[in-house]
Amino acid sequence: MDTFLNHKILPDFLDRMKSLISNEGKEIPSLTRIYQKEKLIAESSNEVEKNSDSSYHSEILCLREAKERIGTRYLTDCLLITSLEPCLMCAGTILLSRIPTVVYLLPAKQGEGISSLSIETIYSRNFFPELICIPANLSKEAFKSFFKARRKKFN
Numbered sequence: 189m190d191t192f193l194n195h196k197i198l199p200d201f202l203d204r205m206k207s208l209i210s211n212e213g214k215e216i217p218s219l220t221r222i223y224q225k226e227k228l229i230a231e232s233s234n235e236v237e238k239n240s241d242s243s244y245h246s247e248i249l250c251l252r253e254a255k256e257r258i259g260t261r262y263l264t265d266c267l268l269i270t271s272l273e274p275c276l277m278c279a280g281t282i283l284l285s286r287i288p289t290v291v292y293l294l295p296a297k298q299g300e301g302i303s304s305l306s307i308e309t310i311y312s313r314n315f316f317p318e319l320i321c322i323p324a325n326l327s328k329e330a331f332k333s334f335f336k337a338r339r340k341k342f343n
């Protein structure tokens with residue numbers, strides 16, 4: 189899986205993110221993809237502004253799409269890759285979906301993301317995904333310039 193992650197999933201993801209950044213502007217540049225074994229089964233980007241609803245994070249939308257696609261509640265043989273470390277809301281959904289591998293390209297601030305959860309705090313759950321952080325400049329720059337543009341707009 190590691191070879192596939194590094195040679196296929198990651199470069200494809202970065203390419204897709206590049207086109208997303210050039211097309212969007214209003215939404216946070218968050219992209220999520222889910223692979224079942226080596227097959228891409230779902231892709232989503234944030235739709236918070238579009239729906240005026242803070243729960244429309246790309247991870248949640250992507251998990252929903254993947255579940256519809258394969259017709260099951262649990263995604264036990266899947267991998268999720270996303271541009272920013274999943275927030276605590278998405279972390280909850282990821283845990284409940286039992287997705288075993290979560291890859292992200294930019295760590296969240298301390299206390300704000302899935303890596304801040306400790307197994308002890310996850311009541312009676314005997315499942316926790318493997319978290320793989322692969323820091324990518326593209327993701328870092330995309331979020332930086334998004335928030336910079338936003339600050340300009342609101343100041």
Ligand SMILES: [Zn+2]
Nearest residue numbers: 245274275278
């Ligand atoms: Zn989230």
